[in-house]
Amino acid sequence: MSSTGAYAADRASALSGVPKSTIHYWAREGILVPSVSDEKVKLWSYSDLVGLRTIYWLRQRKTSVAGAEIPRTRMPVVRRALRQLRELEAPGPGAEWRVWVNGNGEVYLSGSRGPETLEGQRGISDVIDLIAPFDTLEGLRGPNLLRPRPQLRIVPGKLSGSPHVEHTRLETRALRALERDGLRVDAIAQLYPFVTREQIEQALDLERQLEANLALPAAA
Numbered sequence: 001m002s003s004t005g006a007y008a009a010d011r012a013s014a015l016s017g018v019p020k021s022t023i024h025y026w027a028r029e030g031i032l033v034p035s036v037s038d039e040k041v042k043l044w045s046y047s048d049l050v051g052l053r054t055i056y057w058l059r060q061r062k063t064s065v066a067g068a069e070i071p072r073t074r075m076p077v078v079r080r081a082l083r084q085l086r087e088l089e090a091p092g093p094g095a096e097w098r099v100w101v102n103g104n105g106e107v108y109l110s111g112s113r114g115p116e117t118l119e120g121q122r123g124i125s126d127v128i129d130l131i132a133p134f135d136t137l138e139g140l141r142g143p144n145l146l147r148p149r150p151q152l153r154i155v156p157g158k159l160s161g162s163p164h165v166e167h168t169r170l171e172t173r174a175l176r177a178l179e180r181d182g183l184r185v186d187a188i189a190q191l192y193p194f195v196t197r198e199q200i201e202q203a204l205d206l207e208r209q210l211e212a213n214l215a216l217p218a219a220a
Helices: 009-016 020-028 046-058 077-085 172-180 185-191 197-215
Strands: 100-101 107-111 116-117 128-131
Touching: 009 020, 009 046, 009 197, 020 046, 046 077, 046 100, 077 107, 172 185, 172 197, 185 197
Parallel strands: none
Antiparallel strands: 100 107, 100 128, 107 116
């Protein structure tokens, strides 16, 4: 997956749903180094967001559909899954794109006949959808990474991957900044007559969710 998008640590954590302390630890240990910039100001890509979710889920104990316990995935398998993710192309504008990973570190994509591996093999079980809303044990709630709300979008190659109102270049965090300055929804709508009240409310709801992620105590 290409390294489009650019997210500082706060944004990468809030969008992926993985605690900020954890993503910094993985960067220091070389498990997932930010692919846009690994210097003092670290920047994670859209691909990295998917990778963060992959590592988190694989390293947790899980329960299969049949009720059997699935142990934590070993790190060599986790690294293999990350290599597979790096082979993927990031979704373009309007893409209906999904990617899954199973407990064995096998990555699946939306194929013409349903979910299939990179080699085109079909079949999927005991998996996590890495694009869908993502909840963690620490209480973080990462949004859908393509459609964070029905009328909001994330496009890796647009606005550096920032969530925005669909069919516009209006970022959701810009609307939240206006609300923090004391503007109500009606006043914001007057500033941006090309967006609806519903779109503004969805943007504010998303940004509040992302802020709540960052407000949670750091993982032990």
